[in-house]
Amino acid sequence: LGTPATRMAFDAEHEAVLATLARRDRLDAAITAMAADSPFTPVVHRLCCLRGISTLTGFGLAVEIGDWDRFTGNTIGAFLDLVPSEHSSGASRAQGPITKTGNAHARRLLVEAAWHHRPAYRIGATMRARWDNAPAAARARGDAGNRRLHERWVRMLERKKRPTVANVAIARELAGWCWSLAVMED
Structure with a gap:
């Protein structure tokens, strides 16, 4: 990542991946909670x-x-x-x-x-x-x-x-x- 623009693009995409993983983990936890108390x-x-x-x-x-x-x-x-x-x-x-x-x-x-x-x-x-x-x-x-x-x-x-x-x-x-x-x- 030789240039600042490349680094900024990488950082932006990396943040998007981390946000997506955090959202997935929150949804998994919510679904697990629903599965624990359902018919x-x-x-x-x-x-x-x-x-x-x-x-x-x-x-x-x-x-x-x-x-x-x-x-x-x-x-x-x-x-x-x-x-x-x-x-x-x-x-x-x-x-x-x-x-x-x-x-x-x-x-x-x-x-x-x-x-x-x-x-x-x-x-x-x-x-x-x-x-x-x-x-x-x-x-x-x-x-x-x-x-x-x-x-x-x-x-x-x-x-x-x-x-x-x-x-x-x-x-x-x-x-x-x-x-x-x-x-x-x-």
Whole structure:
């Protein structure tokens, strides 16, 4: 930054970034507070038993989907359009990419959460803290889901699937695990 004008431009943009980060942090805190005292709180606590689903993600999914009982573990993926498109004629059947016509926000939350299942599964302090807020049945179900989703990642990578394709498949299965936790009785 050799000239004063360049330095001023940098400082102005840096201040804008800092202001945006501060605004994001304030909004995250406000959403977390809303999630702690809402009709969705029990669902959020159960969803947080899965890796990649924090309070903000769980609250976003709970609000976007609303009534989880209208789905099954198989149909939730179709509602979010995490299933492949299909072109069929006679005996031929060709599957294509996902159609992306469902709930885009919930789909994005699940796709981002699915990336967290790629590394080896270890129960850390963050996961234990989330489990403390959930019932024992939800903790056990979340642990089983975390193990299975990581194993699916490993199998897909062994089959040389592209990571983005594998991630959408994991997100589709993650939607089913979220459904099973959301409809669970406390």
